Amino acid sequence: MSRSATIVETIDTRELVGVGAIGRVKFPYFHMLDTDWKLELSGVWSEAAGGHLVSMRFRPEKRADDDLWELEGNAHFQIGGPFMETANFEFGFQFSNAKTKIPAENVGVWTEKADTIPVRIWVNVTVQAVRSMGIQLRSFVDFDRPLPIFSDAIIRVGGQKFHVNRMVVSMASPVLFRAFIRKEEHGMTEIDGNELAELAAIQDPRDFRRILNFIYPPHIPPKQWIKEENAEKQLSDIYRILEYARLLEINVAMEVADEWIVKFTRFKRGAALLLAQRFGLRKLLGAKISEIGAIKHVTACKEYAEFSTKTKALIFDHLMTL
Structure with a gap:
């Protein structure tokens, strides 16, 4: 390990599983390098190949139009599943406001058997950032050893x-x-x-x-x-x-968590409101309350009985403005 105080993490790996018809297999959104990513596989029948040629689309979630950002790097994929030989491939990419999708053609072949049943495909994806702008690469501090100026105490x-x-x-x-x-x-x-x-x-x-x-x-x-x-x-x-x-x-932990939870999690309304109530996460509380369109949307939550008087008052104040 280097003798620097911080370590910048430019490589990240995920293991994904997707299920779908042969024409289109979707994978859940996954988070890497300060961005949510989307992955899709599709198959088109080929007589010459004796099966369905598999193509892939890989992209980050679209950001705001006025959000200037750019990410250049390399991606490595390993794909496999029933009726398909494991495929390994990699490519370089450069995502930005202007270019947010990369197609990869003919990355594998599904056999004819897969045409009649839903397919279950696993993917290992590794992304390495080479250059970035407007994206916060993870940079974490190493506390394992003392460093001059940086460290003057022990916990x-x-x-x-x-x-x-x-x-x-x-x-x-x-x-x-x-x-x-x-x-x-x-x-x-x-x-x-x-x-x-x-x-x-x-x-x-x-x-x-x-x-x-x-x-x-x-x-x-x-x-x-x-x-x-x-x-x-x-x-x-x-x-x-x-x-x-x-x-x-x-x-500061509450502030960072509040912003990250609003941006990247998909908790159900009741669970999110309880979390916000417990730790005073104002952005999360406001975001979830703003989604409520009728009183039945909140009273139907199993967590409703646990809402505080203040939380209920904020919800009712919001409903009165609709």
Whole structure:
């Protein structure tokens, strides 16, 4: 590992499964390199090939027309499934406002048997960014070892040491600020998580690393959230990390999570409103309330009984303006 304080992540990998008719197989949206991506496969019968020639369309989700962005890189695909030999191929790409789709022709062949049944296809995709503009590549901080200027204190969680900067973490967390003040009075610069209830609550040291990367620029959400495709598991992961951040009084974690959840998650209305209510996620709360068109849309939610008086009042105020 290099001796730099930050690591810029320019390579990302996903494993996908798509199901559909032979003419068109769709895959769920997936998130890589600060962007949602879409992938489709289609098959056209070829007598010469003795099966359906498979073509692919790969593109990022369209951004706002006035959002200037560009991403240049390389993509590698491995595709396989029943009635299809595993295919490997790669290509370079350059996505921008003007060009948001790349077709790849004849990437494989489905045999004739697949014509009569739905097909299930798996895809491994790896994308490497070479150059970007207007896209925040993940840049995460390495806390495993001390670095000059960058590190002047230690926080120990679950037996693991995190080398941090006292000013950075103290500005983000009043809890850690008070803890460092107490240590300073005794000429110490190390916080033992077992001595601080808010840190002792964190069972997995990796969760504290995720929280620290909320604190340090560029303030990124955990990759664990981004890669999780199961909505219930993703919601559980978000609750756990934000509960820890709430204990440590880290407001920036709530702000970053609020923006990311609104932009990239697709939680059901009731679950999203409860999440917003629990952690004061104002953007998420406003986004979900704005989607409500009638009182029945919210009273039908199984979570309705758990909504606070304030949340219900905001919903009714919105409905009164319709």
